[in-house]
Amino acid sequence: MSRLATSFLLIGIGMTFNTAINADIYQYRDKEGNIAFSDQPVSGGKRIKENKPSVAPAPISKKSSTTTTVVKTPKKSENNSSKPSKALKYSRIQIVSPENDQAIRSNSGSIDIKVALFPKLQKLFGHQIQISLDGLKLKEKWNSNTVSLSNLDRGTHTITVIVVDKKGKKLKQSKTLSIHLLRYSQVLGR
Secondary structure (H helix, E strand, O other): OOHHHHHHHHHHHHHHHHHHHHOOOEEEEOOOOOEEEEOOOOOOOEEOOOOOOOOOOOOOOOOOOOOOOOOOOOOOOOOOOOOOOOOOOOOEEEEEEOOOOEEEEOOOOOEEEEEEEEOOOOHHHOOEEEEEEOOEEEEEEEOOOEEEEOOOOOEEEEEEEEEEOOOOOEEEEOOOEEEEEEOOOOOOOO
């Protein structure tokens, strides 16, 4: 849709909404004696008073609006760098995709593993994600919360995600989950 058409559409919706908001509302009793409402005058109906919103002025600040506050920024020195001095401890790590006991059809044997980590992966300290597949740690390490594995054999696999520091020391480990990889087999014909 072009910008011009979108603009006309939004203007039309706004005008309709504004008309609906500003329309009078009438209350009346229908043929069965039930209370009904209409935006058109009805014989025997009465106009309902408009409820206007309550408006209160914003509180006045104790400081004058002309007061200016000057904040001095400390000069950078060797002791004051932007990098925190110590890494935060990870409180939570969880594999959010795939789910435990999930069957995944992938004829290429590829799966994506998505990890929720709190706090986020601290790359400044050399922290990385390592995967343990079927009880064996993979040599490769990742700097992302999404890891792609490819060419896995068909069958059931266990996956554990581990956060390691730059020396390979385990900092936090997820629960182990199982997945079932379904691949086409020419031998089995399925």
